[in-house]
Amino acid sequence: MSTLQGQMMDVQLLVSALLRHADYNHADTEIVSRRLEGDIHRYTYSEAAVRIRKMANALEAFGLKRGERAATLAWNGYRHFELYYAISGIGSVMHTINPRLHPEQVAWIVNHAEDRILFFDITFAPIVDAIADKCPTVQQWVAMIDPDKMPEMKNVTPVSYEDFIQAQSAAYEWPELDENAAAALCYTSGTTGNPKGVLYSHRSLVLHTYAACLPDAFGVDATDVVLPIVPMFHVNAWSLPYVGALAGVKLVFPGAKLDGESVCELFENEKVTISAGVPTVWLLVLQYLQQNNRKLSTVKRMTVGGSACPPALMKTFKNDYGVQLEHAWGMTEMSPLGTYNHPKAKHLQLSEDEQFQARLSQGRAVFGVEMKIVDDKGNRMPQDGQSTGDLHVRGPWVVDRYFKKDESPLVDGWFPTGDVGYIDPDGYLTITDRTKDVIKSGGEWIGSIDIENIAMAHPAVAMAACIAARHEKWDERPLLLVQIKEGQSVTKEDLLKHFEGKIAKWWTPDDVLFVDSLPLGATGKVQKNKLRDEYGDHLLKQPA
Numbered sequence: 001m002s003t004l005q006g007q008m009m010d011v012q013l014l015v016s017a018l019l020r021h022a023d024y025n026h027a028d029t030e031i032v033s034r035r036l037e038g039d040i041h042r043y044t045y046s047e048a049a050v051r052i053r054k055m056a057n058a059l060e061a062f063g064l065k066r067g068e069r070a071a072t073l074a075w076n077g078y079r080h081f082e083l084y085y086a087i088s089g090i091g092s093v094m095h096t097i098n099p100r101l102h103p104e105q106v107a108w109i110v111n112h113a114e115d116r117i118l119f120f121d122i123t124f125a126p127i128v129d130a131i132a133d134k135c136p137t138v139q140q141w142v143a144m145i146d147p148d149k150m151p152e153m154k155n156v157t158p159v160s161y162e163d164f165i166q167a168q169s170a171a172y173e174w175p176e177l178d179e180n181a182a183a184a185l186c187y188t189s190g191t192t193g194n195p196k197g198v199l200y201s202h203r204s205l206v207l208h209t210y211a212a213c214l215p216d217a218f219g220v221d222a223t224d225v226v227l228p229i230v231p232m233f234h235v236n237a238w239s240l241p242y243v244g245a246l247a248g249v250k251l252v253f254p255g256a257k258l259d260g261e262s263v264c265e266l267f268e269n270e271k272v273t274i275s276a277g278v279p280t281v282w283l284l285v286l287q288y289l290q291q292n293n294r295k296l297s298t299v300k301r302m303t304v305g306g307s308a309c310p311p312a313l314m315k316t317f318k319n320d321y322g323v324q325l326e327h328a329w330g331m332t333e334m335s336p337l338g339t340y341n342h343p344k345a346k347h348l349q350l351s352e353d354e355q356f357q358a359r360l361s362q363g364r365a366v367f368g369v370e371m372k373i374v375d376d377k378g379n380r381m382p383q384d385g386q387s388t389g390d391l392h393v394r395g396p397w398v399v400d401r402y403f404k405k406d407e408s409p410l411v412d413g414w415f416p417t418g419d420v421g422y423i424d425p426d427g428y429l430t431i432t433d434r435t436k437d438v439i440k441s442g443g444e445w446i447g448s449i450d451i452e453n454i455a456m457a458h459p460a461v462a463m464a465a466c467i468a469a470r471h472e473k474w475d476e477r478p479l480l481l482v483q484i485k486e487g488q489s490v491t492k493e494d495l496l497k498h499f500e501g502k503i504a505k506w507w508t509p510d511d512v513l514f515v516d517s518l519p520l521g522a523t524g525k526v527q528k529n530k531l532r533d534e535y536g537d538h539l540l541k542q543p544a
């Protein structure tokens, strides 16, 4: 049966359109970067667009074809921003690699992606030296630095980024690509097995960018100054380099200096209004502010995601610094945005404390993402704020298939996220655990995130991780690992007392171990698998 077709223009949704939009409409809006050269670099969207067109010509002169991959190992900065647009814009694939991975894994990823050219910040020159002779597909290495600051290298002779584009014309017509063509590639930081590639299309990136700008998501407009701390090598910095161009915000890139002092200096000097990062980053910023008695004068909101936001962190930022931490949830496979926590009108009638409580969940689905909670048999569970199960999602920016994998990860057309949680009648999602981190005690689930949040609310605790430790009677019991704040102390007994009345008694950890530091993975999350390997038998060794 034929349907009546709409009669609107068939204009493809392309990454290059975001750049052209910023170039025409926000030509003199600034992009500011802290450079490895040591200075602060500033230019405008229109100056960026000139260099991006030169890079497009340079890539074509090099011979990079449509669909071929070009990789980066780089911090957040203007050259990385230029590559985002130039590589995708000519129809090739922008492949961001996480430089915190082990060089063996980086080499594996480069080979799997068959990258033809690799751009790197000189911080990562040792990685390039280590992998160069293991990566036969890479025909050109480009150092993202001024020509007079080129690094001494043993196994490659890179060209400087500036020399690579210098002779090129600034005239370039962006091709009309198919919006379903691949535009960007990012490998998951999976803890088991090899990483898996998620291949974003122009269409998925543009639709995701629209959604990310919505008032109930990042909610940016052309008066904002946005500093993405979340790295551009981790799910496209949660899409902020694209959001910047769509909304015409001033972007501020922090480069390699992510310590509290350097970040706060940029916040103040550049009058940053919005920032985004994982909880560990905000813990560092908070420590710096507290220890140096500093305030933040322009920051309004900080998005926190990547792992659960500790309530104590949100409370302190709000009460002591007037900054709202906004909780969001997503994953590499979702470009990454799934949910974002903003209040509804009815929440504004609640008491201050109730409003604070409402802010703690991971938030509501942004339009474009559908969510459901399913039981062990795959049946949809009620959205009642308590039925807990596996979270499945679908939408136009959710992965359909991993790069070069034949089998689909989908179940009945939905992507199983590997997260466990519940959804309330208002649509707010609460993540209680990762499937693989779940603690099952006597057949009942214990939410490790809840336990960690309570521990982290103790004034002496810097970081906490709760893992499943094997137990003779209950199969698994919660074991808490704690990193104490510098100069503070607390006993195990005091810490366990702190749990009283806050959770069911049987959720209280069986033991507390104090550690110097918790192992963090390449994206700043505590590596619970490592902790399980090391401490998983701890309770079995205890005298009964």
Ligand code: AMP
Residues within 6 Å of the ligand: 188, 189, 235, 304, 305, 306, 307, 308, 309, 327, 328, 329, 330, 331, 332, 333, 336, 362, 417, 418, 419, 431, 433, 434, 523
């Ligand atoms: P990645 O693909 O590295 O971004 O990791 C995605 C995973 O991080 C999700 O599946 C969650 O397990 C976790 N995650 C992301 N955001 C949150 C959040 N706000 N709260 C709890 N877990 C989160």
